[in-house]
Amino acid sequence: MARIDLDLSHSYRLDPQSDEDYALLPLKFTFDDGGAYALLGPSGCGKTTLLNCISGLLRPSHGTIAFDGRDVTAATPQARNIAQVFQFPVIYDTMTVGENLAFPLRNRGVAPAQVRERVGRVAEMLDLSAALDRRASGLSADAKQKISLGRGLVRQDVSAILFDEPLTVIDPHLKWQLRRKLKEIHHEFRLTLIYVTHDQTEALTFAEQVLVMSRGKAVQVGSADALFERPAHTFVGNFIGSPGMNFLAGQWRDGAIEIAGRRYMPGLAAPAAAALQAAGGFKVGVRPEYLRLAAGTDPQALPARVERAQDIGTYWLVTATVQGAGGATALVRARLGNEAAGLAQGQTVWLSVFNRHTCYYVNEELVA
Numbered sequence: 001m002a003r004i005d006l007d008l009s010h011s012y013r014l015d016p017q018s019d020e021d022y023a024l025l026p027l028k029f030t031f032d033d034g035g036a037y038a039l040l041g042p043s044g045c046g047k048t049t050l051l052n053c054i055s056g057l058l059r060p061s062h063g064t065i066a067f068d069g070r071d072v073t074a075a076t077p078q079a080r081n082i083a084q085v086f087q088f089p090v091i092y093d094t095m096t097v098g099e100n101l102a103f104p105l106r107n108r109g110v111a112p113a114q115v116r117e118r119v120g121r122v123a124e125m126l127d128l129s130a131a132l133d134r135r136a137s138g139l140s141a142d143a144k145q146k147i148s149l150g151r152g153l154v155r156q157d158v159s160a161i162l163f164d165e166p167l168t169v170i171d172p173h174l175k176w177q178l179r180r181k182l183k184e185i186h187h188e189f190r191l192t193l194i195y196v197t198h199d200q201t202e203a204l205t206f207a208e209q210v211l212v213m214s215r216g217k218a219v220q221v222g223s224a225d226a227l228f229e230r231p232a233h234t235f236v237g238n239f240i241g242s243p244g245m246n247f248l249a250g251q252w253r254d255g256a257i258e259i260a261g262r263r264y265m266p267g268l269a270a271p272a273a274a275a276l277q278a279a280g281g282f283k284v285g286v287r288p289e290y291l292r293l294a295a296g297t298d299p300q301a302l303p304a305r306v307e308r309a310q311d312i313g314t315y316w317l318v319t320a321t322v323q324g325a326g327g328a329t330a331l332v333r334a335r336l337g338n339e340a341a342g343l344a345q346g347q348t349v350w351l352s353v354f355n356r357h358t359c360y361y362v363n364e365e366l367v368a
Helices: 047-055 099-107 112-125 141-153 174-189 200-206 224-229 234-239 270-279
Strands: 004-010 026-029 036-040 063-066 082-087 160-164 195-199 208-214 218-221 244-253 256-259 263-264 281-286 292-294 301-311 316-323 329-336 348-353 359-362
Touching: 004 047, 026 099, 026 218, 026 281, 036 200, 047 082, 047 160, 047 195, 063 208, 082 359, 099 112, 099 141, 112 141, 112 174, 141 160, 141 224, 160 218, 174 195, 195 200, 200 224, 200 256, 208 224, 208 234, 218 234, 234 244, 234 281, 234 359, 244 329, 263 301, 270 281, 270 359, 292 329, 316 348
Parallel strands: 036 195, 036 208, 082 160, 160 195
Antiparallel strands: 004 026, 004 063, 208 218, 244 256, 244 281, 256 263, 281 359, 292 348, 301 316, 301 348, 316 329
C-alpha cells in the first residue's frame, strides 16, 4: 500500500481560460496509507477524471502525483502498481471463477501455493468458494462483478485499489452485503481503498473519509458525521441527506436574525453573530431531522403552511412552505414522529428551527 499525494488540476482544453474550462480545479490532497476513501458527487463532477489521474490512465494537465514521496506523474498504470475495479465486470468468460481470481497473481509469477491460499481466502470473503470451478460465462451479472472485485482484492502488493462505481450492476440487497464485505476486508488487510460513487449511502457507509466533489472542485472532506452535521457548503448540505438540508434566507437586523419578516435571537456566539452582521444576507440551514413542531407562542418558532404529510413507516415526512420577503415562498421538509399524523394540507404549523444543529452560510459557505 502507499501514501498518495496529489497537487494537480486538469483540463481537457489546451488553453483553459476560466474555471469552467477545467474538469478538475486545483486540488491538493493526501490519501494516507491504509485509508478507506470515497469520492462522492453527481455525474460530471470530476470523480472519474481524478481516479484516472491517480491510476495513470490520464496524465493531469498541471501538477504532480506522488506515491510514498516518489513522483509518478508520468508513470504508467503498471509502474504505479494499481488495481482498479470498473463499473462493469472485466473478467475472462472462458476461464473459471478460480482462474479469473488467480490470473493477476500468476501473471506476476506468484508461487502456486500462495496463489491457492490467496484465491481461497478472497473467494471465501466474497462467497464465491462454491463457484471456483464454474466457467464465468454462465454466471449472472452480480456474480461476474463479484469476480471483478475479487481480482482487484486478490493482490497484496498493490499501491492502492481503485473502485469506479463498482456496484452499479449489483442487486440492491447484494450491494449492502458487498459494502459490508469491503469494510471487513479493509479492516483486516488495511488496504488503501479509493471508491468513486454518486450514491451517498455507498460512500458514507464504506469510507472513513469522504471527498465531496462538485463541478471539478473538492468542496469538503470529512467523516459521515461531519458531512451530515456541519456541511461546509450549501451544496454538501443539499447533496447529503434524504431529503437534503433546508435553507431559509435570513438577514441581520438590529442584533437579531430576520426570516420572513419575523425576528429571532438564537443565541449565537459573538464571532458568528459578527460574521452574519457583516454579511447582511445569509442562509440558515437545518436538517429535516432537526425540525420540530412547536407552539405558536414559541418566540423561536417559524410559521409554515402544510403542503403534504406522508407516512413513510418509521417517520412522517412533512412538506411545508414558509412565506419569505416579497411574497416568495421557501419549501421546507421535516422528518417527524406520530405527532404529524393529524396534519392536514393548508394547516398552519409552527416549526422550531434554531437549535445546536442549525448552520449558517454566507456566500454558500459555512460560518457557524
